[in-house]
Amino acid sequence: MPKHLHQNNNSSIEADMKVEINKKRLEYLLALYKMSVDDLLSLLNKGRKRITGAADISGDSIDLGVLKRIGEIFDKEVSFFQDYSKLSTNASSSIFFRKTSFGTELNLESIRTVNRFESLKNALDAYNKLSQLDVKFDIEHYTLQDDPKTVAVRARDFFYPGETVNHRQFLVKMIEKIADHGIFVFEYIETWNKKEKTNIDGFYLKPNVIVLKHHKHYKREIFTLAHELGHCLLGIEEVESVDMMDISAQTSYSDVERWCNDFAYQFIMGQEAETLANIACVDSRNDYCIDLFKAISARTHISRLALYTRMYIDRKISYSSYSNVKSELAEEYRRREEQEKLKNSEKRGGRTPKPIISPLFLKTMQYAYFNGVVNETTFCSRLNVKPANFERELWR
Structure with a gap:
């Protein structure tokens, strides 16, 4: 079968295949991103012939193809929407529930990025607790009245x-x-x-x-x-x-x-x-x-x-x-x-720079690995390390 026909068939199958979801997860993301259903539909339908309506995303099940596109917008896997554990909208859970405005009018990718690092920090806090690594937050605090x-x-x-x-x-x-x-x-x-x-x-x-x-x-x-x-x-x-x-x-x-x-x-x-x-x-x-x-x-x-x-x-x-x-x-x-x-x-083969890794981030992952909290795959994934360099980073 020609490749493009195979892809079209997959898209058609996904469009007709409904999957059950926890709709409170979608409601949570809309609240987090300060996005209305109409805003989401506008993003979903941009440049598409087949229009998705409010009824298509408001039930307990959604077409798999539509769900994947929603996941792309919010940087979430399909499994996120099928998780029935409760997510908090309290101020303590995200900066987006603590603040209503920011110094810059954030675009969608900026919100995704902040949310990604909030999730990472939550994971690191859990790792530290399980591996009993006590991170001392040791600074003096000041006010606007201080020079x-x-x-x-x-x-x-x-x-x-x-x-x-x-x-x-x-x-x-x-x-x-x-x-x-x-x-x-x-x-x-x-x-x-x-x-x-x-x-x-x-x-x-x-x-x-x-x-x-x-x-x-x-x-x-x-x-x-x-x-x-x-x-x-x-x-x-x-x-x-x-x-x-x-x-x-x-x-x-x-x-x-x-x-x-x-x-x-x-x-x-x-x-x-x-x-x-x-x-x-x-x-x-x-x-x-x-x-x-x-x-x-x-x-x-x-x-x-x-x-x-x-x-x-x-x-x-x-x-x-x-x-x-x-x-x-x-x-x-x-x-x-x-x-x-x-x-x-x-020059041939210019390389993309790698992010600077804080020693505190590395230490957290090392403790987590040595205490059996994470495996080699998670260690490499979190630190953006190639598996071939695992031992080097583990003992750095």
Whole structure:
């Protein structure tokens, strides 16, 4: 039989085959995603000739083909909908039941990603309990009344990795320092050809989870990590974009976001922040501090754009001048990326980067394996490790 006819037959069989489900599971997902039945139907029927109606998804059984498409939307397997164990919609079960709005209007993939890491953290908590690994969440908590600069100076004693020139190594070491205090930091990778991408840079989940989106430019990821660490120190959850290119004349920040931005800036800059504090203004008279900012950026882990943004926030550069500088830097970054793409195209077999693994995550999985809580397959799957590298990672 021709392949396309075989596939069509399978689709037809699935469309006619009904499977029993726990419809409360679908109701749970709709509540979690703040999605109406009409919203779901719109996604299900997008680009399709055969229309699915409300009656098709409201009963105790659903066509298998439709159920699989629902599973794709919510990133769930068919077995999830056939599980009759109760799922809680209490505030303690998900950030989406604790907060009604976020710093960024989250797209569908962002919600999926947050939910994925919530599920992972729940699993890790269960592993730690069963393997009797006591993770000490050991940090001081602060409030918005505390000066972010003072807090940043103190936080550097605990979380700053020291003098490391390489930006990726700095990020890795900072994640390790944060792990020493019982905070999980996860990084996720989005490949260039992924159809749907998240519209966030990172998020913090109570009490001890920070998640970062991988960026080619590690300075941006470092700033996001410092920003989310600020949220962790405040104990205030958020899911957001931390993009310096989004600053405009109309941009306004909440007290929380302003505090976390100030904290991140002071944390990364350290003593270098005093140099910028002593600048009265940035304009043509001092050549817009081009050489100075280039030098500071070269010896720190903060970008020139972030430095100019700080000057704009502190009202030391006009918006028109800031906008011009931002455009010039964006063009410079674009040209650099084009050169990198050209260079990479000449190399054969470019590899997708692997997410940075927190030592706390690795330790949790090692304890779980040695105590018989998980098997080799689960160990490799959770850590995204090839089976051939199992022994190496187990004893790392």
